[in-house]
Amino acid sequence: TKNENDEKIISAFIVGMGQHGFEMAKALVWFCQMIGYRFEMNIVDKDENAKDLFEMQCPELLSEKYNGTYIDGEPQYKINIYSGIDVNTNSFRKLLEKIGCPTYVFVCLGSDRQNVKTAIDIRSFYATNEFPPRIQAVMYSSSEKEALYHVKYNDSSRTRAYEIEFVGDIKTSYSREVILNSE
Numbered sequence: 165t166k167n168e169n170d171e172k173i174i175s176a177f178i179v180g181m182g183q184h185g186f187e188m189a190k191a192l193v194w195f196c197q198m199i200g201y202r203f204e205m206n207i208v209d210k211d212e213n214a215k216d217l218f219e220m221q222c223p224e225l226l227s228e229k230y231n232g233t234y235i236d237g238e239p240q241y242k243i244n245i246y247s248g249i250d251v252n253t254n255s256f257r258k259l260l261e262k263i264g265c266p267t268y269v270f271v272c273l274g275s276d277r278q279n280v281k282t283a284i285d286i287r288s289f290y291a292t293n294e295f296p297p298r299i300q301a302v303m304y305s306s307s308e309k310e311a312l313y314h315v316k317y318n319d320s321s322r323t324r325a326y327e328i329e330f331v332g333d334i335k336t337s338y339s340r341e342v343i344l345n346s347e
Contacts, residue, residue: 172201175266177297179251179282181209181218184272184302184332189218192268193225193241202234203241206263208249208256215245251282260286265293271301272332276308283328296327303330 174196178185189207196203211217219226225243232242244263249255251273271283283301290296303312312330 173204173267174198174201175204175206175263175268177263177266177269177286178205178207179269179271179286180273180279181207181211181214181245182272182274185209185270186218186221188270188272189243190222190225193239193243196241197239201240204244205241206244206246206259206266208246208251208259210248210250212248214247216247218245251278251285257289260289265290265295266297269297269299271299276303279303280312280328280330284326287326287328298329299327300329300331302332304332 176192176196178189178192181189185207189205192205193203196205207214207218215226225231226245230239230241234240246259249259269283269286271279271286273279273282279301280303283299287296287299312328
């Protein structure tokens with residue numbers, strides 16, 4: 165996407181700041197540094213102290229020296245953390261409206277059921293967007309992951325796939341290929 169200054173933007177939305185969300189947030193700031201692009205990340209968690217906890221672990225990422233300060237040769241990113249917002253409330257829907265449509269969404273709330281529900285809610289919210297986001301949700305259960313792989317829904321005119329990728333299941337994470345990493 166592009167902002168009002170016609171700059172190319174990559175944007176991520178992390179839903180949940182547990183272990184997976186925290187590690188993904190740190191990795192994305194590094195991974196999304198590309199010449200000619202700016203990176204914006206919005207993070208939401210229902211913990212009232214989410215921003216403070218993140219800042220304790222990564223003070224340099226939220227430092228005013230870098231966060232949202234666009235200087236040639238320096239990292240080009242902006243991190244916004246929204247603490248105290250439950251994904252099951254209208255406050256979450258208002259946040260989705262506020263941040264606009266991201267490029268990428270990562271859902272990791274600690275419960276497979278809540279991750280699936282939230283990922284579907286987000287997909288539904290952005291369904292009419294011209295370029296809907298890529299959505300990944302953590303799913304620990306391998307059997308449930310396989311069952312949801314081909315799930316579809318009916319909209320007003322046709323049957324469509326949810327296009328949600330489930331990651332992090334035990335069977336895949338602890339497979340021989342992943343552990344040995346022979347390639």
